[in-house]
Amino acid sequence: MEIYNAQSKSAHATALRSVGDVWNFGSGVQAITPVSRTGPEEYKEHGTTTYKTGPGITPGHGNDKGVLYKVFEPGSQILRCFQCHSTGRVNFTPEQGIQPSELGVRCESCHGPGADHAKAPSKFNIFQPRNLNGDGVNAFCGNCHRQPPKEGEDTNWSDPWNVRHQPVYLSQSKCFLASAGKLTCMTCHDPHGAKPTRNACADCHAKPRHRTLKSGTCAGCHMPAVAPSKELKFTNHWIGVHSR
Ligand code: HEC
Ligand code: HEC
Ligand code: HEC
Ligand code: HEC
Ligand code: HEC
Ligand code: HEC
Structure with missing residues (x-):
């Protein structure tokens, strides 16, 4: 419920x-x-x-x-x-x-046809995205939020309209590539929209080595907002060190 x-x-x-x-x-x-x-x-x-x-x-x-x-x-x-x-x-x-x-x-x-499951609830008759790894989740959410680029496929990384394709950008970040499938959309988001976006950085970066840490949030500096038009704003999911 x-x-x-x-x-x-x-x-x-x-x-x-x-x-x-x-x-x-x-x-x-x-x-x-x-x-x-x-x-x-x-x-x-x-x-x-x-x-x-x-x-x-x-x-x-x-x-x-x-x-x-x-x-x-x-x-x-x-x-x-x-x-x-x-x-x-x-x-x-x-x-x-x-x-x-x-x-x-x-x-x-997201869970596939559920009529059988509703009649006789069991974990065997419903699709559970929980079992997917990082690449699996990128592809799954990517069905609508757009798929990460296939090898050899070109992406214009500086086109601000592309930033709204979160799996495309997340798939390029070192956090994603170096964490062996553990970093997924659900590390930070509740797909049911029940909980606000989680600040998950400390899961993996207990003590980041900053020369000077000015004020701001982790995501504010490492996942900066990008505005492709004056009305819309998206979040750069290529977690990294961005200028500005
Ligand atoms: C946008 C995709 C999406 C939609 C829509 C969605 N779910 Fe989910 N659901 C997921 C994902 C992904 C997980 C796994 C969560 C995780 O890994 O933390 C999940 C987990 C669950 C679980 C927990 C099962 C477990 O693995 O422990 C239940 C129960 C569930 N969803 C029911 C629902 C119901 C009922 C609805 C509709 C009211 C719904 N979901 C809509 C994506 C979705
Ligand atoms: C069937 C298509 C579809 C799938 C599959 C899907 N999404 Fe979405 N998602 C959408 C659409 C459409 C919106 C835009 C809703 C709006 O207009 O604000 C959206 C919005 C969102 C938002 C922003 C709004 C909010 O609730 O905070 C998040 C976060 C999100 N999706 C995460 C996910 C994740 C994570 C998955 C995979 C588990 C996923 N989505 C799978 C279509 C989809
Ligand atoms: C490949 C799947 C897909 C298709 C096709 C698609 N949308 Fe969306 N739409 C999304 C997703 C995912 C979001 C949420 C994030 C984003 O903007 O990419 C969204 C968001 C939106 C929004 C909210 C503004 C925003 O950008 O967040 C509007 C309005 C919208 N779509 C209208 C449309 C219309 C109209 C069409 C057809 C001309 C269309 N969409 C085709 C997946 C799709
Ligand atoms: C699931 C674990 C995980 C999570 C969660 C995570 N990271 Fe990472 N991140 C890594 C790993 C692994 C590396 C690569 C190891 C390294 O270079 O130290 C990395 C590298 C980085 C880098 C260096 C990037 C580069 O291109 O050199 C920055 C900056 C960073 N993370 C910031 C963040 C921030 C900010 C968050 C939260 C928004 C976050 N990370 C969440 C695992 C994670
Ligand atoms: C390391 C944490 C983290 C991960 C992993 C992550 N997101 Fe986000 N996401 C954020 C933050 C932070 C925001 C901006 C603040 C907010 O919406 O609450 C955001 C915003 C969004 C939005 C709203 C539109 C936008 O771009 O600002 C969508 C849609 C979304 N994320 C989808 C996804 C999908 C799909 C995945 C997996 C491919 C994903 N996110 C993985 C942290 C994350
Ligand atoms: C004011 C902007 C800013 C904020 C806020 C910020 N960072 Fe950074 N971060 C940077 C810059 C710039 C670098 C590049 C190295 C340097 O100049 O110190 C960096 C480097 C890093 C690195 C790579 C260095 C390493 O430890 O391997 C990680 C990881 C990181 N930050 C994580 C985080 C986390 C987690 C938070 C939130 C607690 C955070 N950052 C908050 C700007 C910021």
């Missing part, structure tokens, strides 16, 4: 909501972008996004007119929005409208 109640209020659970005939993407922790149907096979991502700081142009849009998407184009981008922001299969209505099974990132997004 505790996990259920906490999760239903989390940013994961509220990552997609429906209000009348508009789909609101984003929990509002950072931003909410509306998407609505504009034709039999067409959806519009609205040009105005509500940021925590107020309304502004949607990321990636040049003006506030909005961007149209076809549902059945190859690699359909609009279907992919729904896939990452909802749980279970994305279905279609008889009129070819998009119909997600469950709104937001809920239990079965």
Whole structure:
């Protein structure tokens, strides 16, 4: 019950909501972008996004007119929005409208189908991400937060928009590489959103060797905030010594 109640209020659970005939993407922790149907096979991502700081142009849009998407184009981008922001299969209505099974990132997004488990609870009939190591968790959360780069794949490390892909950056940090699979997203985060982000540095760095330690938090200096636009802010998950 505790996990259920906490999760239903989390940013994961509220990552997609429906209000009348508009789909609101984003929990509002950072931003909410509306998407609505504009034709039999067409959806519009609205040009105005509500940021925590107020309304502004949607990321990636040049003006506030909005961007149209076809549902059945190859690699359909609009279907992919729904896939990452909802749980279970994305279905279609008889009129070819998009119909997600469950709104937001809920239990079965991460624990797999749970009907058998609900009927006869056992640890053998539910997926337990607890058993994954560091690479396993990066890949698992990376299904939505983006996968670490494969060998030989190029990443533009100084593009501030890429910083929002946390597994990509964490996978490069010495803390991750040198801790033999022990450092995972869950070292610091509760995926159910029940507990605040933990300052886990002392687990492994009891006494860091600082020449001068000015005021500030460990993460503030070693995982600095990066703002790709004036409205959004992400955390550099490449833990390390950053200038500034
Ligand atoms: C099915 C897609 C999906 C998966 C799988 C997923 N996430 Fe998320 N996550 C999201 C979306 C979408 C948001 C944005 C919610 C919002 O708009 O604020 C988010 C937000 C977050 C946040 C920030 C908000 C908060 O609750 O503090 C954290 C931290 C997070 N995810 C961690 C994880 C971790 C850790 C995993 C793996 C155990 C994971 N996520 C797996 C889609 C996913
Ligand atoms: C590959 C999975 C994926 C796809 C596809 C995807 N999102 Fe997201 N979305 C996320 C995750 C993870 C987050 C949280 C962190 C972040 O911004 O990367 C998020 C966050 C957001 C936010 C909150 C602002 C923010 O950046 O935190 C909005 C709004 C949003 N997405 C809208 C959309 C829309 C609209 C589409 C389709 C055009 C879309 N998303 C496609 C995974 C996805
Ligand atoms: C974003 C992914 C995500 C979502 C959504 C999610 N969980 Fe989890 N859950 C995890 C991860 C990852 C762990 C392992 C935690 C750890 O390693 O500390 C976990 C652990 C658990 C555990 C403890 C099992 C154990 O290993 O001790 C329970 C019970 C659980 N989740 C139930 C739920 C329920 C019920 C929901 C929906 C209300 C839910 N989870 C939603 C990712 C998720
Ligand atoms: C699971 C263990 C673990 C955790 C948790 C962890 N680290 Fe590390 N970290 C390491 C290891 C192992 C190294 C590499 C050994 C070394 O060079 O001392 C390292 C290296 C570093 C370095 C040097 C990086 C470089 O590129 O040379 C810094 C700075 C650092 N950690 C800061 C932090 C901070 C700040 C936190 C908390 C936000 C943190 N670490 C959390 C294990 C960890
Ligand atoms: C060493 C600790 C640590 C680890 C490991 C870690 N995070 Fe974070 N994360 C933070 C801190 C600190 C913040 C910023 C403060 C906050 O959101 O509470 C943050 C913020 C976030 C956010 C909010 C958006 C942003 O970028 O600021 C998301 C989403 C997120 N982390 C996902 C992940 C995922 C997915 C993983 C695993 C690949 C992960 N984190 C691993 C410490 C960590
Ligand atoms: C004001 C910024 C700042 C703060 C706050 C800070 N650091 Fe550092 N840290 C640095 C700089 C800069 C270096 C590079 C070495 C130097 O100049 O002393 C460093 C080096 C390190 C190293 C690598 C040296 C070593 O011991 O091997 C670790 C680990 C580390 N810090 C961990 C932490 C932890 C844990 C905290 C929180 C208790 C923290 N730092 C707080 C700026 C900071």
